[in-house]
Amino acid sequence: MMVNGIYHIARSLNSKIKSIDVLANNLANINSTGFKKQIPFQEYLNKNDEINVKQTTDYGQGEVILSANPLDIAISGDGYFLLKTDNGTELTRNGKFHISDNGFLVNGNGNKVLGNNGVISFGDLMETDNPSITISKTGEIKIGDTNVDSLAVVNLENPQDAIRTSNSNFVVPNDNYTPASPQNFEIVQGYLEESNVNPILEMQNMIETNKDYESAYKIMRYLDQTMEKSSQIGKVY
Amino acid sequence: MSTRALRTAASGLYAQQLNVEVISNNIANVNTTGFKKNKAEFQDLMYQEVQVNPTQASDAAAQSTPSAKIQVGNGVQSSSTQKIFKQGDVVASGNQLDMAIQGDGLFQVRKSDGTIVYTRDGSFKVNSEGKLVTSGGYLLEPEISLTDNVQSISISRDGSVDVLENDGRTSTLGTIELAKFMNPSGLVALGNNLYAETESSGVPILGTAGSKGFGEINQGFLESSNVDIVEEMVAMITAQRAYEINSKTVKTVEEMMTMANNLKT
Numbered sequence: 285m286m287v288n289g290i291y292h293i294a295r296s297l298n299s300k301i302k303s304i305d306v307l308a309n310n311l312a313n314i315n316s317t318g319f320k321k322q323i324p325f326q327e328y329l330n331k332n333d334e335i336n337v338k339q340t341t342d343y344g345q346g347e348v349i350l351s352a353n354p355l356d357i358a359i360s361g362d363g364y365f366l367l368k369t370d371n372g373t374e375l376t377r378n379g380k381f382h383i384s385d386n387g388f389l390v391n392g393n394g395n396k397v398l399g400n401n402g403v404i405s406f407g408d409l410m411e412t413d414n415p416s417i418t419i420s421k422t423g424e425i426k427i428g429d430t431n432v433d434s435l436a437v438v439n440l441e442n443p444q445d446a447i448r449t450s451n452s453n454f455v456v457p458n459d460n461y462t463p464a465s466p467q468n469f470e471i472v473q474g475y476l477e478e479s480n481v482n483p484i485l486e487m488q489n490m491i492e493t494n495k496d497y498e499s500a501y502k503i504m505r506y507l508d509q510t511m512e513k514s515s516q517i518g519k520v521y
Numbered sequence: 522m523s524t525r526a527l528r529t530a531a532s533g534l535y536a537q538q539l540n541v542e543v544i545s546n547n548i549a550n551v552n553t554t555g556f557k558k559n560k561a562e563f564q565d566l567m568y569q570e571v572q573v574n575p576t577q578a579s580d581a582a583a584q585s586t587p588s589a590k591i592q593v594g595n596g597v598q599s600s601s602t603q604k605i606f607k608q609g610d611v612v613a614s615g616n617q618l619d620m621a622i623q624g625d626g627l628f629q630v631r632k633s634d635g636t637i638v639y640t641r642d643g644s645f646k647v648n649s650e651g652k653l654v655t656s657g658g659y660l661l662e663p664e665i666s667l668t669d670n671v672q673s674i675s676i677s678r679d680g681s682v683d684v685l686e687n688d689g690r691t692s693t694l695g696t697i698e699l700a701k702f703m704n705p706s707g708l709v710a711l712g713n714n715l716y717a718e719t720e721s722s723g724v725p726i727l728g729t730a731g732s733k734g735f736g737e738i739n740q741g742f743l744e745s746s747n748v749d750i751v752e753e754m755v756a757m758i759t760a761q762r763a764y765e766i767n768s769k770t771v772k773t774v775e776e777m778m779t780m781a782n783n784l785k786t
Contacts, residue, residue, distance in 0.1 A: 300777070304526045304774055306594070313533075313563070337591055353603065392562065
């Protein structure tokens with residue numbers, strides 16, 4: 285009997301639901317700073333004919349928008365900020381930083397931002413006469429005329445290995461990242477990088493997924509009806 | 522059936538609702554003297570590893586491979602609302618006790634309990650004792666007291682207050698000092714246009730207007746709200762459309778669930 289066909293269809297229904305989960309998450313994060321959208325996963329056969337799934341992140345640049353806050357920092361070009369968390373380091377494009385109660389440069393979750401010389405601390409510099417913060421295009425932080433540190437900007441070695449955590453952050457296994465070369469990025473102070481989700485593309489994707497689901501649903505119902513018919517062959521009335 | 526997509530969309534709806542609340546507060550304060558607009562910030566929630574289950578039992582080998590896992594997000598949350606200390610327009614008011622700061626800095630105000638708070642609202646009045654106070658009745662710090670026989674007041678750009686008395690003599694009553702913060706967005710808004718320092722704003726740096734990066738004081742002017750109606754309308758349209766698109770997710774998932782329920786006739 286055509287049980288095999290029904291399995292294929294069930295699989296298709298299942299994967300479409302998971303695609304919708306991914307699309308829903310992209311759309312929910314349409315206003316999240318530094319968010320990188322996910323592309324719904326694909327299944328493929330590897331060279332041993334085993335089924336694998338692949339999930340990719342679109343690392344494209346989001347729009348860089350003026351926020352007029354001196355501690356909002358965006359990276360134009362390639363690169364990630366480095367954050368120190370309880371579990372090691374995380375990478376992010378979300379440059380929404382502020383100064384913590386004890387004078388460290390931190391992100392929204394209180395994780396310290398790393399510079400080339402470790403965590404960035406303003407400490408006593410906050411009480412100087414000219415406390416304006418300037419950040420150069422290469423990431424050098426100055427308070428007044430005093431140099432504090434330079435923001436650490438790194439590149440992913442294998443972008444497909446990066447694991448997502450919250451707050452638009454990524455964890456890289458084995459800290460597999462390298463310092464970014466300064467000609468590939470520019471730090472812009474007072475700007476934030478918006479989410480790179482394009483609502484039109486997501487809607488298109490969602491309609492497609494919905495219709496694919498509908499087709500699979502119809503096929504399943506036909507298969508069900510066919511099997512019902514076949515079970516009636518030879519039935520004595 | 523998984524309801525993750527539904528919950529994700531609900532978190533998106535909730536975030537956009539908060540966004541509209543912040544925008545509507547900005548618009549409501551479009552004429553509030555010295556008001557600094559807020560901006561809501563959002564961040565994505567934790568991700569979860571989901572197994573893409575091969576439906577056939579014979580694919581058990583594929584099930585156990587790590588590559589059969591994908592990361593699916595759980596939606597969005599608001600991370601903070603932030604004050605944006607951008608200069609508002611300076612508008613002539615013709616009142617000699619009105620002051621606007623053009624540039625960085627805040628006026629210091631002493632509350633009734635003795636604590637010092639900060640404001641950009643320079644619409645000062647004279648109280649019954651002849652002292653300069655805010656509209657809320659809090660004393661300007663350092664105190665400026667006027668006497669009965671004052672004919673006119675002139676406040677210079679560096680904040681020194683000179684008066685012309687009835688008998689034609691001039692005298693200096695004092696100097697208005699400004700306070701500046703390293704991280705003004707770390708200030709906590711108290712309402713009534715007042716801000717208080719926090720540890721993240723840093724300690725106030727006091728100074729004379731017009732020097733060392735402090736703004737200048739303009740007498741007879743007021744700083745209007747820095748809310749730009751066009752900008753807020755654009756933000757509102759964006760928020761509304763983002764709300765709408767999340768509701769479309771809800772609808773799509775609902776349709777798919779209906780289909781799943783109808784698989785068996």
